[in-house]
Amino acid sequence: MKITVKRDSAFEIYELEDGAYTLLEALNKIKRELDNTLSFSSGCRSSVCGSCAMRVNEKEVLACSYKVQEGDLIEPLNNMPVIRDLVVDMDKSYEMNVKAKAWIKTINSEAVLDHEAEKINEVQSDCILCGSCYSSCPVYAVNGEFLGPFSLTRVWKYVSDKRENDAAEKIDTIQTNGIWDCTLCNNCTVVCPQNISSKADIEKLRVRSSMFGYSDPNFGSFGGGFDGGFGFDGSPSF
Amino acid sequence: MKTDVLIIGAGGAGLMAAIAAKEEGVDVLVLTKEYPTRSQTCMAQGGMNAALGNVAEDSVEDHIQNTLKSAHGEADEESIRFMCSEAINAVEYLDSIGVCFSRTGDGKIAQRRLGGASAPRACYAQDYTGLKILHTLYDRANALGIEFVNDTFLLEVLKDEDGNACGAKVLDIRSGELKTYIAKTVILATGGYSRIYDKYSTNSTASSGDGIAAALRAGAKLKDMEFVQFHPTGLKNSSILISESARGEGGYLLNSKGERFTDELAPRDQVSRAIDEQIKKGEDIFLDIRHLGESFIDEGLPQERKLAKLYENVDPVHDLIPIKPVAHYTMGGIAVDNRSQTNVERLYACGECANHNVHGANRLGGNSLLEIVVFGREAGRNAATKAKEVASLSVPAHTECFLEKEFSNTVDFYKYKEKIGNLLYNKVGIVRKKSELKDALEELEMIKSLLPQMGWSDTSAVYNTNKQEFLEFRNIVEVSEVVIQSALGRDESCGAHYMEAQS
Numbered sequence: 001m002k003i004t005v006k007r008d009s010a011f012e013i014y015e016l017e018d019g020a021y022t023l024l025e026a027l028n029k030i031k032r033e034l035d036n037t038l039s040f041s042s043g044c045r046s047s048v049c050g051s052c053a054m055r056v057n058e059k060e061v062l063a064c065s066y067k068v069q070e071g072d073l074i075e076p077l078n079n080m081p082v083i084r085d086l087v088v089d090m091d092k093s094y095e096m097n098v099k100a101k102a103w104i105k106t107i108n109s110e111a112v113l114d115h116e117a118e119k120i121n122e123v124q125s126d127c128i129l130c131g132s133c134y135s136s137c138p139v140y141a142v143n144g145e146f147l148g149p150f151s152l153t154r155v156w157k158y159v160s161d162k163r164e165n166d167a168a169e170k171i172d173t174i175q176t177n178g179i180w181d182c183t184l185c186n187n188c189t190v191v192c193p194q195n196i197s198s199k200a201d202i203e204k205l206r207v208r209s210s211m212f213g214y215s216d217p218n219f220g221s222f223g224g225g226f227d228g229g230f231g232f233d234g235s236p237s238f
Numbered sequence: 239m240k241t242d243v244l245i246i247g248a249g250g251a252g253l254m255a256a257i258a259a260k261e262e263g264v265d266v267l268v269l270t271k272e273y274p275t276r277s278q279t280c281m282a283q284g285g286m287n288a289a290l291g292n293v294a295e296d297s298v299e300d301h302i303q304n305t306l307k308s309a310h311g312e313a314d315e316e317s318i319r320f321m322c323s324e325a326i327n328a329v330e331y332l333d334s335i336g337v338c339f340s341r342t343g344d345g346k347i348a349q350r351r352l353g354g355a356s357a358p359r360a361c362y363a364q365d366y367t368g369l370k371i372l373h374t375l376y377d378r379a380n381a382l383g384i385e386f387v388n389d390t391f392l393l394e395v396l397k398d399e400d401g402n403a404c405g406a407k408v409l410d411i412r413s414g415e416l417k418t419y420i421a422k423t424v425i426l427a428t429g430g431y432s433r434i435y436d437k438y439s440t441n442s443t444a445s446s447g448d449g450i451a452a453a454l455r456a457g458a459k460l461k462d463m464e465f466v467q468f469h470p471t472g473l474k475n476s477s478i479l480i481s482e483s484a485r486g487e488g489g490y491l492l493n494s495k496g497e498r499f500t501d502e503l504a505p506r507d508q509v510s511r512a513i514d515e516q517i518k519k520g521e522d523i524f525l526d527i528r529h530l531g532e533s534f535i536d537e538g539l540p541q542e543r544k545l546a547k548l549y550e551n552v553d554p555v556h557d558l559i560p561i562k563p564v565a566h567y568t569m570g571g572i573a574v575d576n577r578s579q580t581n582v583e584r585l586y587a588c589g590e591c592a593n594h595n596v597h598g599a600n601r602l603g604g605n606s607l608l609e610i611v612v613f614g615r616e617a618g619r620n621a622a623t624k625a626k627e628v629a630s631l632s633v634p635a636h637t638e639c640f641l642e643k644e645f646s647n648t649v650d651f652y653k654y655k656e657k658i659g660n661l662l663y664n665k666v667g668i669v670r671k672k673s674e675l676k677d678a679l680e681e682l683e684m685i686k687s688l689l690p691q692m693g694w695s696d697t698s699a700v701y702n703t704n705k706q707e708f709l710e711f712r713n714i715v716e717v718s719e720v721v722i723q724s725a726l727g728r729d730e731s732c733g734a735h736y737m738e739a740q741s
Contacts, residue, residue: 020551025476032652036704037696041272043442046478046545048369049276065548083412084701091388094273103381104336112345118338125338125363125370129275154377161336 001070005030005038007085016068023074024052024063027086040086047193050130053077054086060132060191077135093134093148100147101173102154108165117162124157124201126194133188133198145177149188149198152179156201159208171205171212179205180217241267242625243618244421246392246406246449249277250368250610251589251617252427253375258618259425260382264625267419269390269408271428271444274376278429278442278590279610282368283481284352285360286332286607288325292346296357298322305605308354308505309598310733312462317576317595321605321612328611329361337374339363352603353482353505360604365481365541368607390417391706392448393640395424395456395585398632403456403585405634409641411706414699416641418634422625423584425617426453426572430590432466434718435565436659438667440472440479449591451713453572454720458580461593463570463717464725465734467601468668470509471525472564476549480542480561482506482603484527487538492558493521507600507668507734510563514668517562524558531555563668567606569597569734570724578617584624588617599733640712641705645693651711654685654692658718666722669738672729679722686715 003026004013014030024042031038043049045064052063055075080088133149140146147155155174159167182202189197206216243259245252248270260266268274289301301322306315329347333339339361340348351358363370379386389411396405396418405420428449432441439445454460470491471480485491485502491509493499493516500512513523527535527542532555535543539554546554571593578586578594588594589610596609665671665678689712696704731737 022548031703036694037698039701039703043272043276043444044278044281045443045476046281046541048280048366049442051272051276065544067548084698087701089412090273094388097377098380101381103377104334105381107334109334113341114345115341115343117345118341122338122364125373126366127373128280128369129273129373158336158377163334163336 001068003068003072003074005086006073006075007038008082020067022064023056023061023066023068023072026068027063039084048128050128053130053132053135055135060135062130062193065193077131079135079137079141080131088131090131092144093131093150094129096147096151097154099173100151100155100178101170102151102158104158104161104164105169106165108163111162113162120160121157123194123196124153127153127196128194130193132191132193136187136191138185138187139181139183143177143181146181147174147178152182152205153196153198153201156205159205167208168212171209171214174205175209175214179209239267239417240420240631241265242422243267243425243621244269244406244419244423245425245427247277247427247429247589247591248274248386249427249429249589250279250372250375250607251614252425253372253379254611254614255425255427255588255618255621256379256384257375257382258615259622260384262619262622262626264622266384267421268379268384268386269392269406269419270386270388271391271448273388274379274386275372277372278445279372279607280369281440281442281479282607283365284483285350285362285367285604286329286371286611287355287359287602287604288329288361288608289322289357289359290326290329290347290349290361291357292342293349293358296359298325300356301325301359304355305596305602308600308602309596310600312465312598312732314595320576321594321596321608324612325608328608332371332374332611335374335378337363337371353503354602355604365483371607371611391709392428392452393709394637395426395452395582396634396637397456397582399635400632401457402583402632404632407637407639409706409709411701414702416639420631420634422628422631423586423621425621426585426587426591427589427614427617428591430568430571431717431721432565432568434658434714434721435662436656438472438477438659438663439565440469440477441566446710446713447591447717448710448713449587450572451716453580453582453585453587454716456582456585458582458585459573460720461570461573462599462724463721464728465569465597465599466565466721467506467567467569467734468510468563469566470506470513470563471561473545473549474560474562477564478545478549479566480525480545480559481539484525484539484542487527487534488530489525489527492524492526495521505600507736510668511736513563523561525561526558527554528556528558565663567601569593569599569601570721577620578613579620584628586617586621588613599735640709644690646691647693647695649688649691651692651708654688655711655714658682658685658714662718662721666725669736670725671738672726675722675726679719679726682715682719682722686719689715
């Protein structure tokens with residue numbers, strides 16, 4: 001079978017034995033036997049470390065959980081600087097967790113977590129930070145300051161945690177370049193290998209924000225008055 | 239680049255050490271070969287031991303006794319007492335920073351029984367215990383403003399003229415530059431060495447013993463390196479782990495004739511030996527969970543079904559899963575005292591790369607996550623305290639740089655990486671013989687002598703993983719040598735080190 005890999009210089013075609021094996025196994029074979037210079041990242045081989053996220057036929061996958069097929073086109077993740085071949089620089093998306101203050105601020109030691117409470121953020125805490133969601137996000141593509149899917153999911157994880165005594169700071173933090181910038185396109189949900197929906201988490205954060213007195217700034221300019229919401233020629237100004 | 243405490247490795251132990259050191263009020267910098275959260279810790283599924291007694295009666299003393307028994311007399315009772323006593327605090331701490339432990343109906347942390355435990359003692363977060371602990375520690379490190387430098391490969395631990403550790407020489411993988419970090423104290427948290435067994439290991443490809451090899455070169459002592467724990471159920475072709483819970487839930491082990499041949503719930507070393515014996519008789523070995531039924535498998539063992547389909551092309555609902563025992567956890571490592579300090583002044587170690595004398599010849603399930611939290615914190619605190627005593631940063635003495643040596647690159651190291659894995663699995667594996675250990679050492683010395691003829695063919699400075707893998711290969715060679723020598727130094731069988739009598 002032949003697969004095409006997007007390299008720094010050009011698209012390169014590699015010929016491999018036919019068979020049912022993972023893309024990561026295919027890449028390792030190329031690296032060890034055909035071309036020592038091919039660069040990619042990998043780790044656990046069992047879908048929990050998040051290292052081998054890349055794009056196959058324009059969709060984000062983990063190379064270790066995708067079975068390679070004849071004619072596949074392999075590319076690095078989108079929306080992040082490519083360091084080399086399939087390796088991208090994820091520092092900035094990791095940094096979004098810091099910007100979004102994704103952690104418990106003040107612990108409420110009185111809070112009792114039961115089964116039900118456990119389920120509230122169980123899926124969100126399955127996140128492996130692979131970056132597939134950032135790669136698929138059209139908002140992040142045009143606004144590098146957008147906090148982005150996995151960091152907002154992480155914020156929801158902590159905001160929804162009964163042990164967090166002081167969610168206000170996190171809610172304040174995600175108002176700018178955060179929850180209201182998301183277009184709810186759902187790409188992140190489609191590509192997430194852990195079946196997390198950041199889109200749904202963002203919607204929940206919007207509801208929670210309204211409880212803190214925030215409203216959607218996109219609709220804020222719709223109020224009455226001649227200059228409210230529309231420009232002189234009648235076109236929307238938002 | 240300068241800091242007070244330099245930590246190398248950002249898995250569970252490194253992150254815990256960083257948090258503890260930062261909380262002592264010193265400057266902390268963490269270097270990691272990949273990104274934080276991509277370490278081996280994320281692969282831990284089962285749980286973390288603490289005698290909370292939440293679902294059945296339990297005591298710290300029982301935890302201590304179980305651990306001592308599993309260690310086969312090769313551990314230090316005082317260290318074990320300390321770890322088991324601190325376990326309850328450790329779980330409370332993790333709970334307080336937001337780890338989503340699974341809960342009982344009345345809101346307590348749920349616990350389950352793992353092999354060798356006299357009570358349900360392992361606190362868990364579904365099948366993702368390691369992942370969730372690791373990620374929450376990372377979030378806490380972010381909250382404290384701890385700085386990370388990603389894609390950094392440790393070359394050497396640096397020492398000053400007086401022999402104190404004072405920093406590290408590293409390869410910046412992204413730029414290809416050699417860089418020096420200077421610190422008052424250094425903590426190694428670089429993980430275990432199961433990957434010396436190459437394709438016969440459940441571990442991440444990163445577990446190549448880099449920190450252990452660098453510590454050895456810096457004059458640190460290693461201890462109990464012969465103790466390598468084999469997991470009975472790695473997938474036959476890929477060595478991907480099929481969790482012990484498959485047997486815990488009632489899975490059988492069968493040979494080619496469809497016969498059961500061992501107690502599936504005996505300790506890991508015994509089950510691995512039973513399988514090994516069958517394989518040597520020419521049998522193929524399978525894990526059978528078909529009788530558990532599709533709905534049960536989908537509910538309780540979904541990851542196992544997915545991995546078996548993906549890597550063996552079998553669906554465990556209808557098919558047998560081909561398995562073999564593979565290297566899983568390494569008990570040996572850098573010798574440290576009960577303050578996590580190595581014999582090199584100002585050099586500390588924690589996590590799987592260190593040997594805190596708590597696992598001895600066989601680690602008890604659920605004690606590895608416990609170890610990284612308890613001793614990660616100790617290493618961080620002690621290294622920070624020491625850093626405060628050190629008046630000023632030292633100047634590193636000259637260290638020879640491996641990368642500046644001549645390499646003709648006429649011999650392919652990837653082939654030898656595989657050869658070493660096969661050699662170790664066949665001759666330094668589950669059942670060992672003195673004559674085979676000697677053969678293995680001889681063969682390894684031959685491979686070591688070929689190092690100057692190896693090298694890397696990728697000439698790019700930027701993200702040269704070919705060069706990085708060669709550096710890992712060098713560490714694999716050095717660590718393997720110590721493993722074989724240590725195995726040769728112990729005549730009697732003990733836990734994971736099983737010697738077959740010579741006829």
